[in-house]
Amino acid sequence: MRVNRLELFDFRNYERLRLEPGPGLNILVGPNAQGKSNFLESLYALATTKSLRAGRDGEMVRFGADACRIVAEVHRSAQGDVLLEMAVGGTGVTNISERKMVKVNGGRHAKIADLIGNLNAVLFSSFDLAIVRGEPEERRRFLNYEIAQVSPRYVLALAAYRRALEQRNRLLKDVRWGHADAASLDAWSGQIVEHGARLVERRRAYLEQLAVHAADIHHRLSNGAETLVVEYGPSFALDGARGGDSGGRVRPLVCAGRRGDGGGGGRGIHQGARGRAAR
Numbered sequence: 001m002r003v004n005r006l007e008l009f010d011f012r013n014y015e016r017l018r019l020e021p022g023p024g025l026n027i028l029v030g031p032n033a034q035g036k037s038n039f040l041e042s043l044y045a046l047a048t049t050k051s052l053r054a055g056r057d058g059e060m061v062r063f064g065a066d067a068c069r070i071v072a073e074v075h076r077s078a079q080g081d082v083l084l085e086m087a088v089g090g091t092g093v094t095n096i097s098e099r100k101m102v103k104v105n106g107g108r109h110a111k112i113a114d115l116i117g118n119l120n121a122v123l124f125s126s127f128d129l130a131i132v133r134g135e136p137e138e139r140r141r142f143l144n145y146e147i148a149q150v151s152p153r154y155v156l157a158l159a160a161y162r163r164a165l166e167q168r169n170r171l172l173k174d175v176r177w178g179h180a181d182a183a184s185l186d187a188w189s190g191q192i193v194e195h196g197a198r199l200v201e202r203r204r205a206y207l208e209q210l211a212v213h214a215a216d217i218h219h220r221l222s223n224g225a226e227t228l229v230v231e232y233g234p235s236f237a238l239d240g241a242r243g244g245d246s247g248g249r250v251r252p253l254v255c256a257g258r259r260g261d262g263g264g265g266g267r268g269i270h271q272g273a274r275g276r277a278a279r
Helices: 036-048 126-133 136-148 152-176 182-221 243-260
Strands: 002-011 014-019 067-075 082-089 100-104 107-109 227-232 273-278
Touching: 002 036, 014 036, 036 067, 036 082, 126 136, 136 152, 136 182, 152 182, 182 227
Parallel strands: none
Antiparallel strands: 002 014, 002 067, 067 082, 082 100, 100 107, 227 273
């Protein structure tokens, strides 16, 4: 996979940029605050539909512009070349449908997530140190972004899980104020368990593969002096559960949220990865 052409329109500090990278290693060199990180951010945003640096999508729009646009021509040896485009409206855009728009080969897609998987990108920056030093949420976000690029089913399961969790949390508040029966929570809890178990299995499988490559690279970097171990660390015991068995581990966690605060907030599955190097 290789980006043959990248065009930026009103993205960050770029009013207009067109670049055709060389076939080998490309290095961006220049003074600080000239747009090197912004350039890399545009590629990652096109791969994931999100920016890791911006709290809101509108922050990617150049100051004074109404919207920004990222266009890339991508060569893919297995799936064929593809033309990708993403446009983001500025803070003044009130129409939700116009805040973000994606196109694949010139055709507009209603689902923003349809862009994911067409361009695979791995970004490493100082922000990624939070994966090791930060809260578990940072590790979950890392897993979500990376797995989503290679697994469309994971994107669907994650969206369904978040939707069920949001609906259940709203219902919990209604139960708290006596506007709904607690028994009505069961339907949403079942969906959280179903989709949550799929996320658990996919994340565990991904980390098992990542652990092999990470250990090999770290072994070479340390000249064989250290062994890196990457482990999957959910907040509940898997006890060797595989496939559908993970649902049995998720269900008690979801039910605990129902019993806990009486409707103040719902609890989902919380999991991440941890790594340690041993001499």
